[in-house]
Amino acid sequence: MADESQKWVLMVTAQTPTNIAVIKYWGKRDENLILAINDSISVTLDPAHLCTTTTVAVSPAFNQDRMWLNGKEISLSGGRYQNCLREIRARANDVEDEKKGIKITKKDWENLHVHVASYNNFPTAAGLASSAAGFACLVYSLAKLMNVQEDNGMLSAIARQGSGSACRSLYGGFVKWVMGKEENGSDSIAVPLVDEKHWDELVIIIAVVCSRQKETSSTSGMRETVETSALIEHRAKEVVPKRIIQMEEAIQKRDFATFTHLTCADSNQFHAVCLDTSPPIFYMNDTSHRIISCVEKWNRSEGTPQVAYTFDAGPNAVLIARNRTSAALLLQRLLFHFPPNSETDLNSYVIGDKSLMEDIGIQDIKGIEALPPPPEIKDKVLAQKYKGEISYFICTRPGRGPVLISDDSQALLHPDTGLPK
Amino acid sequence: MADESQKWVLMVTAQTPTNIAVIKYWGKRDENLILAINDSISVTLDPAHLCTTTTVAVSPAFNQDRMWLNGKEISLSGGRYQNCLREIRARANDVEDEKKGIKITKKDWENLHVHVASYNNFPTAAGLASSAAGFACLVYSLAKLMNVQEDNGMLSAIARQGSGSACRSLYGGFVKWVMGKEENGSDSIAVPLVDEKHWDELVIIIAVVCSRQKETSSTSGMRETVETSALIEHRAKEVVPKRIIQMEEAIQKRDFATFTHLTCADSNQFHAVCLDTSPPIFYMNDTSHRIISCVEKWNRSEGTPQVAYTFDAGPNAVLIARNRTSAALLLQRLLFHFPPNSETDLNSYVIGDKSLMEDIGIQDIKGIEALPPPPEIKDKVLAQKYKGEISYFICTRPGRGPVLISDDSQALLHPDTGLPK
Structure with a gap:
């Protein structure tokens, strides 16, 4: 020594x-x-x-x-x-x-x-x-x-x-x-x-949702689910093994439609077994639901999926866009429905890879206010705005592992x- | 003729x-x-x-x-x-x-x-x-x-x-x-x-929740669940048959603890399979979640359940109290967390069997404002009020069948x- x-x-x-x-x-x-x-x-x-x-x-x-x-x-x-x-x-x-x-x-x-x-x-x-x-x-x-x-x-x-x-x-x-x-x-x-180079077209936008709720920790949450949910065993033994095989194949083939279907379904099923827990666990809130509705509506109107969503043990949305074009269109939709509070600086509202903001040509809050409703929204009632429900967005992508x-x-x-x- | x-x-x-x-x-x-x-x-x-x-x-x-x-x-x-x-x-x-x-x-x-x-x-x-x-x-x-x-x-x-x-x-x-x-x-x-005379102690309070969402009809909702949920078959074939037997026994015995456990778990599981549907169906909203949290917290603090909750294809809560005393304590909690908007007339805010309001001695909005936080709430953050989230409450009870x-x-x-x- x-x-x-x-x-x-x-x-x-x-x-x-x-x-x-x-x-x-x-x-x-x-x-x-x-x-x-x-x-x-x-x-x-x-x-x-x-x-x-x-x-x-x-x-x-x-x-x-x-x-x-x-x-x-x-x-x-x-x-x-x-x-x-x-x-x-x-x-x-x-x-x-x-x-x-x-x-x-x-x-x-x-x-x-x-x-x-x-x-x-x-x-x-x-x-x-x-x-x-x-x-x-x-x-x-x-x-x-x-x-x-x-x-x-x-x-x-x-x-x-x-x-x-x-x-x-x-x-x-x-x-x-x-x-x-x-x-x-x-x-x-x-x-x-x-x-990370295998599917480098993917672009990821994270919507960090404002929340007043105190959330159940994932450690105690999953313990309670295993102890009380009548559905978790069926999920773990019957549903997930098949999805793992399908997901591996979708990733190998860069099959975005299958990837989206599996990602969204599995996120929703995870939250379903949380809800099936006694007492029930709610991680998603109304804002999370609105983001899902916005994505589902857009994907349906396009015929082929543009964006997958997934939510962990909290209300934040992780949105995976098929490519940069889709990501720009997604960000427009998100900013339309969820404009920042008036006191928020746009520079701290969309963080991470800020080049997406340049793609959509938005420089200030006025640019957000001027966004038209997404074309898939026919009913004006659905073109609602939820100012201040999102803390900020992070634009990112798949990345590398640990480095020294x-x-x-x-x-x-x-x-x-x-x-x- | x-x-x-x-x-x-x-x-x-x-x-x-x-x-x-x-x-x-x-x-x-x-x-x-x-x-x-x-x-x-x-x-x-x-x-x-x-x-x-x-x-x-x-x-x-x-x-x-x-x-x-x-x-x-x-x-x-x-x-x-x-x-x-x-x-x-x-x-x-x-x-x-x-x-x-x-x-x-x-x-x-x-x-x-x-x-x-x-x-x-x-x-x-x-x-x-x-x-x-x-x-x-x-x-x-x-x-x-x-x-x-x-x-x-x-x-x-x-x-x-x-x-x-x-x-x-x-x-x-x-x-x-x-x-x-x-x-x-x-x-x-x-x-x-x-x-209806078998268990005539039960008192039911319905919280009609304000909602801006357009809900999926139950007809199309259940069709989509059957077509797309990976959990619904397990629920229908494995979970519900056991619950039916247990519920019949609980009703026969007037076993409120078992009744509550089954009622809440089955409501939550119904909403879980809705969430497991593609695209997911959300019937409960943040207000529904808050009502559940309030009831769960109270039931836990009492040791024996005081109230069961159940939600149908919408955000409204149907709350079944074990007796009139519990119902009065429940109504106090609900009015504490969900006071009416200032322009609401109290007479149209709690409808149905109004005698419960007399039991708790509340005559006007000031009486609601003066309600103390429920004793089970230790953390002040959880003693939040959500003014205007409920349209009105209906106080009722189990009742008779059709009559001419x-x-x-x-x-x-x-x-x-x-x-x-």
């Missing part, structure tokens, strides 16, 4: 994307190991717009494991963090940094403590799967720091023990979480289906102290 | 209740005969507060079948009306009115036309099962006019062909619609379980002309 008197700090910084399931994970067969009752499939979102950046550091000067999330220290004592730390430490190997003169042996890791700083480039509480990106990034960066040799599949099984959906954030493009059969969860891992960030200036911990910058 | 030159009019007036299902009917196995894919159970509502009154008249002077609903003439050409008229006519018998000197033979009915006037003592469009009471009353009054000898069970099979749930309005108390096995629907009839009205002054058609008064 390196000389303890030498107060060195060794750091690694990584960036990990978030993901959104198109065939949903809802229900565990093992609460501690986080093993699902069905396979799920997700699309990884471009980390440029939604990702977690995590710096992990080790130093003989640290006397306990510590973590800061978005600048605020949080406890690492929870079982989920402990499971991830233990599993990664158990796989640590010798690490040598010749330049800094640091040498850590496999055995040293048992006694060394780590500091973790994590930062989401999107609001943590907005219900955008921040825990998926967060645990994936924690596991990925720790694995790099500790020279863990296992592949991303094995790492996904560790990230899974932090947050089920985190396992799918270890890869870019479309990813399947195979539920596995083993009791110890060793075969419950993420598998990449296609990378070698630029030290982007580290979240100070290279000398190992404390947040 | 009576002398045609004599311009007599023979009339019958009847009153038929509406009903609300506690185990839901959703899905047909025969669209024309209206045969359900599962049994259902309902409670008949007190006709004093929700009923249809129908006068049917026959006269040799009528040259076609005609009908007026709430004073406005409507067409009888639809298949559902035609089915009911045909089936009743086929069972007509000799009728003699010695006082008026009228004699109609069984055969005469084939050539005689009828006039029908129907009136709902509640808003037709409010989604309160007006078609159930309406078709039940049409069939019941025509059967009396034409001296049909079949019992109410047989009449229920005819009313069923007008509107499925209408068959359950042929009896008071709790009623089961047996789906039957026969292809011609002859065994798909309503069966009385217990009369012998008081001619209550007839809706003029005794001389057979035209609406």
Whole structure:
């Protein structure tokens, strides 16, 4: 081991994307190991717009494991963090940094403590799967720091023990979480289906919905569904397995019509089993319903689907457009029905890839007010506007998996102290 | 046949209740005969507060079948009306009115036309099962006019062909619609379980919810569910049959806890399969969700359930309280969360059995404003008020089945002309 008197700090910084399931994970067969009752499939979102950046550091000067999330220290004592730390430490190997003169042996890791700083480039509480990106990034960066040799599949099984959906954030493009059969969860891992270049026409718009409701956490929500819903077992055993096969094929073939049909149906069925829970769980609200109606009406009028929708454990809509043209037409519809509050700055109302706003030629609030009703709306009553129901839109696309960030200036911990910058 | 030159009019007036299902009917196995894919159970509502009154008249002077609903003439050409008229006519018998000197033979009915006037003592469009009471009353009054000898069970099979749930309005108390096995629907009839005196402690409050949405008709909604939902078959074949047995037992035993559990779970599951339909059907809105949350929270805090909720094909809540004390406490909670708009007259905000308002000692809007938050609400955020989200409340109870009205002054058609008064 390196000389303890030498107060060195060794750091690694990584960036990990978030993901959104198109065939949903809802229900565990093992609460501690986080093993699902069905396979799920997700699309990884471009980390440029939604990702977690995590710096992990080790130093003989640290006397306990510590973590800061978005600048605020949080406890690492929870079982989920402990499971991830233990599993990664158990796989640590010798690490040598010749330049800094640091040498850590496999055995040293048992006694060394780590500091973790994590930062989401999107609001943590907005219900955008921040825990998926967060645990994936924690596991990925720790694995790099500790020279863990296992592949991303094995790492996904560790990230899974932090947050089920985190396992799918270890890869870019479309990813399947195979539920596995083993009791110890060793075969419950993420598998990449296609990378982000395979279907790069897709454009994703996320509508972050204003909500006053306090939502049921997905952990307790899915537990209650498994315990009380009379439909969840049928869904997990009979419905999802067929959809997984169909969805894999649709993704391979870039068959957007089938993809849309399956994505929308599975989102709706997930919310249906939530409603079938006792007491019932409502994640979607009237705004979510209005977005669905708008998309369904447009898809029907076009004959071929233009946009798929999916909703996670909250009211936010994730809308997947078949291409850039469809995405522009979608954004026009969304802005027509959901104009911003008058005090909202347009620059913070549509964020992420702002080039879509240029495509539709909208520069200011007046441009939104001047939008005509979508042509598929014949009945004036349906051309209603719901000002202020959306907080903001994020324009993004399918993206890559985790990456290491070698630029030290982007580290979240100070290279000398190992404390947040 | 009576002398045609004599311009007599023979009339019958009847009153038929509406009903609300506690185990839901959703899905047909025969669209024309209206045969359900599962049994259902309902409670008949007190006709004093929700009923249809129908006068049917026959006269040799009528040259076609005609009908007026709430004073406005409507067409009888639809298949559902035609089915009911045909089936009743086929069972007509000799009728003699010695006082008026009228004699109609069984055969005469084939050539005689009828006039029908129907009136709902509640808003037709409010989604309160007006078609159930309406078709039940049409069939019941025509059967009396034409001296049909079949019992109410047989009449229920005819009313069923007008509107499925209408068959359950042929009896008071709790009623089961047996789906039957026969292809011609002859065994798909309503069966009385217990009369309205069996469980006369129950008090029912209906919250009529304001809604701007145009709702999917239940006819097309259930067709789409049967065609597209991956869960409806499992519900109809595996879940409902067990619930029917449990519900019958709960009703027999007046076991309110089991009754509540089954009623709420089945309402939620009905809405779950609607959501599982493609495109999804939303009948409940945010206000409906808030009512459910309020009831669930209260029931949980009390340990034993105080109120069951059920929602039909619309956002209105039907709340069944275990007794008058619970109903009063429920009404306080509802008025706390959903105060009327300032321009609303309290007298038209809580209608039906107004004695509940006396029980809780509220005389004016100030009394509502002074209501304290329900004690089970610890978090102030949850003590929110949603002014104006409810149009009005109807206080009622389980009620009796159809009755003849012998008081001619209550007839809706003029005794001389057979035209609406």
